[in-house]
Amino acid sequence: MSQAINFDPIRLPPEAEELRLEVRAFLAEEITNGGFDPTATIMKSGFDREFSKRVGAKGWIGMTWPKKYGGQERSFLERYVVTEEFRVANAPVTAHFTADRQSGPVLLKYAPEHIKLDVLPSITLGECCFCIGMSEPNSGSDLFAASTRATATDGGFLINGSKLWTSNAHQADYMIGLFRTSPCTKENRRHGLTQFLVKLKQSGITINPVRNMAGKHEFNEVLFENLFIPEDHVLGEVDGAWKQATSELAYERSGPERFLETFYVLTELVRILGDKPDARAAEGIGRLVAQVHTLRRMSVSVNGMLQAGKEPVLEGSIVKDVGTLWEQALPAHARNLSAFIDSNPTNRAAFDELLQFATTIAPKLTIQGGTTEVLRGIIARGLGLR
Amino acid sequence: MSSSDNLLVDTTTRIFQDLADPQTVNAATNEVWKTELWTALEESALTLAWVSDDRGGGGANLADGFDILNVSGRFAVPVPLGETLLAGWLLDAAGLPSPPGQMSVAPARLRDRLTIGPNGTLSGKALGIPFAGSVGFIVALADQDGMPHVVQIAPQDCTILSAPGLSGDGRDAVTFDSAAPVAMAPLPANLGDQALGLMGAAVRASQIGGALQAILNITTEYAQERTAFGRKISKFQAVQHNLAKLAGETAAAVAAASSAADTIQTMEDFNDSVFFETASAKIRVGEAAGEGAAIAHQIHGAIGFTDEHVLHRFTQRLWAWRDDFGNESEWAVQLGNFIANGGADELWPLLASR
Numbered sequence: 001m002s003q004a005i006n007f008d009p010i011r012l013p014p015e016a017e018e019l020r021l022e023v024r025a026f027l028a029e030e031i032t033n034g035g036f037d038p039t040a041t042i043m044k045s046g047f048d049r050e051f052s053k054r055v056g057a058k059g060w061i062g063m064t065w066p067k068k069y070g071g072q073e074r075s076f077l078e079r080y081v082v083t084e085e086f087r088v089a090n091a092p093v094t095a096h097f098t099a100d101r102q103s104g105p106v107l108l109k110y111a112p113e114h115i116k117l118d119v120l121p122s123i124t125l126g127e128c129c130f131c132i133g134m135s136e137p138n139s140g141s142d143l144f145a146a147s148t149r150a151t152a153t154d155g156g157f158l159i160n161g162s163k164l165w166t167s168n169a170h171q172a173d174y175m176i177g178l179f180r181t182s183p184c185t186k187e188n189r190r191h192g193l194t195q196f197l198v199k200l201k202q203s204g205i206t207i208n209p210v211r212n213m214a215g216k217h218e219f220n221e222v223l224f225e226n227l228f229i230p231e232d233h234v235l236g237e238v239d240g241a242w243k244q245a246t247s248e249l250a251y252e253r254s255g256p257e258r259f260l261e262t263f264y265v266l267t268e269l270v271r272i273l274g275d276k277p278d279a280r281a282a283e284g285i286g287r288l289v290a291q292v293h294t295l296r297r298m299s300v301s302v303n304g305m306l307q308a309g310k311e312p313v314l315e316g317s318i319v320k321d322v323g324t325l326w327e328q329a330l331p332a333h334a335r336n337l338s339a340f341i342d343s344n345p346t347n348r349a350a351f352d353e354l355l356q357f358a359t360t361i362a363p364k365l366t367i368q369g370g371t372t373e374v375l376r377g378i379i380a381r382g383l384g385l386r
Numbered sequence: 387m388s389s390s391d392n393l394l395v396d397t398t399t400r401i402f403q404d405l406a407d408p409q410t411v412n413a414a415t416n417e418v419w420k421t422e423l424w425t426a427l428e429e430s431a432l433t434l435a436w437v438s439d440d441r442g443g444g445g446a447n448l449a450d451g452f453d454i455l456n457v458s459g460r461f462a463v464p465v466p467l468g469e470t471l472l473a474g475w476l477l478d479a480a481g482l483p484s485p486p487g488q489m490s491v492a493p494a495r496l497r498d499r500l501t502i503g504p505n506g507t508l509s510g511k512a513l514g515i516p517f518a519g520s521v522g523f524i525v526a527l528a529d530q531d532g533m534p535h536v537v538q539i540a541p542q543d544c545t546i547l548s549a550p551g552l553s554g555d556g557r558d559a560v561t562f563d564s565a566a567p568v569a570m571a572p573l574p575a576n577l578g579d580q581a582l583g584l585m586g587a588a589v590r591a592s593q594i595g596g597a598l599q600a601i602l603n604i605t606t607e608y609a610q611e612r613t614a615f616g617r618k619i620s621k622f623q624a625v626q627h628n629l630a631k632l633a634g635e636t637a638a639a640v641a642a643a644s645s646a647a648d649t650i651q652t653m654e655d656f657n658d659s660v661f662f663e664t665a666s667a668k669i670r671v672g673e674a675a676g677e678g679a680a681i682a683h684q685i686h687g688a689i690g691f692t693d694e695h696v697l698h699r700f701t702q703r704l705w706a707w708r709d710d711f712g713n714e715s716e717w718a719v720q721l722g723n724f725i726a727n728g729g730a731d732e733l734w735p736l737l738a739s740r
Contacts, residue, residue: 004599005599005602005633005636005637005640006640007637007640007641007644008644009641009644009645009647009648009649011648020738084738085738088734088738263734266733267730267731267733267734268730270725270726270729270730270733271729271730273726274726275726275727275729276726277722277723277726279719281722282718282719282720282721282722282723282726283715283718283719283722284718284722285718285721285722285725285726286665286669286717286718286719286720286721286722286723286725287669287673287714287718287722289666289721289722289725289733289737290642290665290666290667290669290670290717290718290721291669291670291673292737293642293662293663293666293670293737293740294638294641294642294645294666294667294670295638296737296740297641297642297645297740298637298638298641301641314633315637318633318634318637321630321634322634322637322638373627375630376626376627376630376631377623377626377630379629379630379633379634380626380627380629380630382633383602383606383629383630383633384606384610385606385609385610385620385621385626385629386626
């Protein structure tokens with residue numbers, strides 16, 4: 001066999017299942033006390049700093065990180081449980097999730113010690129929000145075409161240019177930005193980009209809203225004009241950001257958030273179809289449940305590999321490819337399966353509203369964090385085709 | 387499953403490599419190799435792996451048996467290994483010894499029912515029984531006064547209408563009327579009323595997972611060899627993306643099948659967890675079989691549609707196996723009703739419990 005695709009049937013350990021009960025109790029209490037409203041989180045905004053602080057107080061942000069940086073040194077599988085329970089409860093995690101999933105691990109790996117000690121603990125307390133500065137007006141999927149310049153100057157770099165489609169930049173405290181420090185070379189078109197830690201609330205940065213088609217302000221345009229970044233804010237190797245990207249991808253791509261973003265549609269579909277669905281509706285539900293169960297088992301398996309210190313880049317990319325296509329197609333399946341339901345059950349209006357919302361946001365699911373096309377390229381490379 | 391940590395897997399792989407290499411058997415002009423293959427499998431105690439030592443079997447655990455079946459799928463196994471494993475498992479569960487040789491099981495469709503009359507003979511008809519015309523015994527589940535019993539029957543006591551089925555291995559209509567069992571005992575209650583359907587579905591899921599792993603390899607290698615429009619077709623983005631989709635379907639099949647196998651291995655009884663995992667696996671693996679076979683053929687072009695190429699050995703078995711022991715639609719209706727009965731608020735807790 002030239003390559004093997006394996007997904008060991010990993011089960012979550014007892015400590016993770018104990019934690020799940022604790023997380024569910026916390027979420028139930030939050031909802032009862034009006035700490036957050038799940039429907040409003042879906043339809044309006046998932047950004048709530050006060051909620052993030054309460055999550056931080058529980059020790060559930062950056063929970064796998066070393067204790068000296070505010071972490072809890074818990075396992076990836078425990079983090080997995082927290083992530084999936086928060087996602088399914090439609091809890092407002094936007095203010096801390098990017099830092100928890102991506103930015104924190106990048107800092108852990110590449111930031112100098114004094115910056116780690118400064119920034120990471122505030123992330124774990126839910127007090128520090130990150131955004132990701134990668135896409136630009138002329139570089140989206142083609143990350144290595146980024147042209148926003150970081151020019152070396154006394155004691156640091158001067159940034160000029162712009163980032164676009166930057167989610168939550170208007171609310172974030174920091175960006176991890178990818179800037180051009182050198183031209184690419186003939187041999188390596190990925191050469192010449194460097195990752196920086198950028199403090200957002202300062203002069204030299206202008207943030208303009210870009211409203212999305214669902215009517216929300218999440219995207220932004222971020223303009224840099226002679227913004228000074230001190231040299232200790234360089235993350236990793238100057239000109240060598242391309243080497244740093246791959247190992248993080250498996251974390252970023254294999255989590256439960258990669259197939260659960262529209263899960264509420266399935267739950268509400270089961271609710272309105274009732275306890276005696278006809279054969280067509282029962283078959284539809286059965287297939288969708290079998291598919292999402294399989295995705296979750298794949299995703300847990302990849303996280304088990306990560307916990308074991310492996311780098312399942314191929315498997316992680318497969319989870320995101322199959323998972324995002326599933327969560328994107330879910331509203332259309334629900335639309336078909338609900339076609340013959342009376343229009344007067346009391347919860348029909350609520351279902352329709354959620355379905356319309358999910359239909360509207362579905363296009364982004366196979367674009368954000370790496371498009372289907374980019375993922376398939378990575379999978380093809382994993383198969384030895386590139 | 388990783389192939390290096392399991393002696394049974396290594397043994398099975400070696401036997402298939404030596405005696406059932408798809409390329410070699412596809413070009414064979416007679417079927418002597420089938421006899422040699424079966425003898426080798428039997429001598430290594432693989433055919434009765436699920437029968438306990440004291441009843442003449444291999445005494446392997448269920449997980450090992452599913453690993454053996456995954457390997458058999460990688461070679462598009464053309465002998466009744468899965469069927470014999472299932473038959474031995476049923477006999478053993480009922481406390482009966484297993485005979486040597488090839489066996490099959492009935493019913494192989496979820497809707498077929500067999501009964502045992504007051505005089506101890508069987509009645510009923512079962513369609514799509516794999517290899518029924520060529521095995522030594524058929525082991526069936528049949529109801530006596532509403533209680534499921536395991537019965538061992540000689541095929542010559544039945545009326546068999548042979549048909550090749552999609553794989554060419556035989557999917558025969560068997561009429562059991564008046565057949566008297568050679569052996570008979572009640573099925574233990576903890577295996578529930580869908581024991582054979584669930585276990586058969588898990589067997590086929592493991593085999594389909596293995597076959598898709600092989601198809602992914604065969605198709606990837608072919609794309610890297612075949613030149614068209616002046617370059618290897620593996621360099622075309624459209625082909626790469628199709629192969630990536632095939633990898634995704636293979637991954638889903640392998641994950642679903644091994645999760646179901648693991649559940650059956652861990653559970654004492656055929657409870658709701660076994661039902662949920664196995665039904666899910668057969669649905670998702672069946673979907674992957676259809677999608678995967680279509681992509682593999684598309685990438686192979688005309689050569690993959692010929693008799694001389696090995697691809698059809700795999701794709702035709704994928705199509706046959708996804709029909710055995712309940713197809714996607716049948717299991718999906720059952721699973722959908724199970725979910726609807728539990729209600730919307732139990733859906734996530736159920737998923738998370740696995």
